[in-house]
Amino acid sequence: MMGGRLIKYFGVAAQGRLDASILFSIIGYRLPEFLTLILPLGFFIGLMLVFGRLYVDHEMAVLNGSGVSRHQLARLLIPMTLVYMVFQSVLMLWMTPWGLREFEKLTTTQAVRTGFDLVRPREFISSGPYTIYAGSLSEDRKNLKDIFFYQRAAKEDKPDVMILAKEATRVEVANDTANVVDLVQGRRYEIFPGQPKYTQAEFQSYRLRLENDKDLKFESGDVEALSTTKLFSKTNDPVIRSELGWRLFGPFTIVIALMLSVALSEVSPRQGRYYRLIPAIFIFSSLIVLMIAIKTRISKEELDIWAYPAVLVVYGVAAALFSRKQKLGPKIKKQIKRVKL
Numbered sequence: 001m002m003g004g005r006l007i008k009y010f011g012v013a014a015q016g017r018l019d020a021s022i023l024f025s026i027i028g029y030r031l032p033e034f035l036t037l038i039l040p041l042g043f044f045i046g047l048m049l050v051f052g053r054l055y056v057d058h059e060m061a062v063l064n065g066s067g068v069s070r071h072q073l074a075r076l077l078i079p080m081t082l083v084y085m086v087f088q089s090v091l092m093l094w095m096t097p098w099g100l101r102e103f104e105k106l107t108t109t110q111a112v113r114t115g116f117d118l119v120r121p122r123e124f125i126s127s128g129p130y131t132i133y134a135g136s137l138s139e140d141r142k143n144l145k146d147i148f149f150y151q152r153a154a155k156e157d158k159p160d161v162m163i164l165a166k167e168a169t170r171v172e173v174a175n176d177t178a179n180v181v182d183l184v185q186g187r188r189y190e191i192f193p194g195q196p197k198y199t200q201a202e203f204q205s206y207r208l209r210l211e212n213d214k215d216l217k218f219e220s221g222d223v224e225a226l227s228t229t230k231l232f233s234k235t236n237d238p239v240i241r242s243e244l245g246w247r248l249f250g251p252f253t254i255v256i257a258l259m260l261s262v263a264l265s266e267v268s269p270r271q272g273r274y275y276r277l278i279p280a281i282f283i284f285s286s287l288i289v290l291m292i293a294i295k296t297r298i299s300k301e302e303l304d305i306w307a308y309p310a311v312l313v314v315y316g317v318a319a320a321l322f323s324r325k326q327k328l329g330p331k332i333k334k335q336i337k338r339v340k341l
Contacts, residue, residue, distance in 0.1 A: 002027060002034055022106060029103040032095035033224075036088065036250065037288065043084055044257035044284045045277070047077075051265035052273025071323070074262045081258045088251040093228045100225035119144065129154065130210060134168075144168040147183060149208070159190040159199075163208070171207070179210040241305050242298035246291070249308035253287060256315050260284055263322030287315050 009023050051070070054060040060070065119125055121137045135146030149163040165186030173180050183206040190199040223243045231244040264280040267273060290311055297303040 002031070005030060005034075025106060026103060029099040029106065032091050032099045036091050036096055039084070039088055039091070040253040040257055040288065041281070041284065043254060044261055045281065047258060047261035048265050048277055048280055049273060051261060052267055052275075052277065055265065055267050056269050056273045058269060070262055070266075074258060077258060081254055085251050085254040088254055092247045092250050097225055097227055104225060124148075142170045144170075144181075147186070153193075159192045162189040162191060163187070163206070165206070168208075181208050181210075182206070183208055238301045239299045242295045245298065245305040245308045246295050249312060250291065252312050253291070256287060256312060256319065257284060259316055259319035259323070263319045287311070 006023070006027055009026055013023060051060075051073075054063070063073070064070075119132055119134045119137060119141070121134060124131060124133050126132075129152040131148075131150040133146075133148035134144040137144050145167050147163070147165040147168045149161075149165075151161040153160050163183065163186060165183040167184040168181045169184075171180045171182055184204070186203060186206065188201045188203060188206065192198065223239050226240075226243070228244070228247060231240050231247070234240045235244065260280065260283065264276055264283065265273075267275045291308065294303060294307045294311060298305060298307065
């Protein structure tokens with residue numbers, strides 16, 4: 001997950017629209033969000049591997065022979081499970097919203113750059129419909145020399161624009177997010193692609209205004225970035241309730257991970273401890289996917305916040321039934337035989 005995000009931001013930085021120096025800051029701010037999904041699954045896989053190893057190496061048989069059942073081992077793991085659950089709660093209730101808020105601040109105040117903000121000396125830079133070149137650039141990035149500017153037309157029937165100028169000076173305009181520059185001593189061409197015609201005009205001074213790239217978007221975490229205390233103050237909104245339920249009930253997946261691992265990890269030595277690992281991962285992953293689906297349904301007012309604990313209870317009951325299959329199996333078989341007779 002982190003690798004996919006990092007590759008995406010590297011692509012944006014390669015286009016010049018993101019300052020490469022803040023890439024790892026962005027990943028750091030998004031890390032708590034990634035961990036909320038990775039931690040429960042990692043905890044579950046770890047338990048599956050440990051219990052599977054106990055069965056394969058006959059250690060579980062020795063423990064059972066000594067009067068220690070797998071349920072007693074699970075009870076011994078409750079303190080560690082509570083530690084993971086508290087850590088997951090901190091991630092979901094505080095760290096993830098804080099990270100998303102800092103991410104939004106970083107991308108809106110420093111990262112998104114367009115127009116002449118991208119210019120580097122003696123390099124052609126493309127940003128949206130613009131291509132810009134400057135022979136030299138002052139340290140404050142306000143004065144440029146030997147300017148080449150090319151703008152693709154927004155519509156097919158409109159001409160492309162090419163401008164050559166000796167110098168350019170950036171102009172700061174209050175309450176204007178666009179890049180404004182004054183060009184000196186140059187020529188402006190209007191070129192019609194695919195047609196043998198163009199227009200040319202010479203100028204002594206020409207003011208150029210470049211709009212910011214409106215298509216450049218980062219993921220918006222408007223609700224996800226809200227603090228938990230603000231969510232409690234706006235529970236009438238279904239989107240708020242979906243996010244609040246996700247944060248409150250999400251940490252309980254750690255408890256379900258312990259229950260399912262105890263129930264699904266039993267294997268014979270000949271089967272190997274990986275025999276049930278993949279099916280078990282699918283079962284636990286279905287819980288995470290279902291929780292995310294419930295979050296979407298609640299935001300659309302198709303369900304309410306009670307759906308979160310209902311799903312957790314269903315999986316908890318299923319885990320309890322799986323763990324008691326050795327006792328329930330013979331009883332069920334006897335009942336079936338009685339019915340047949």
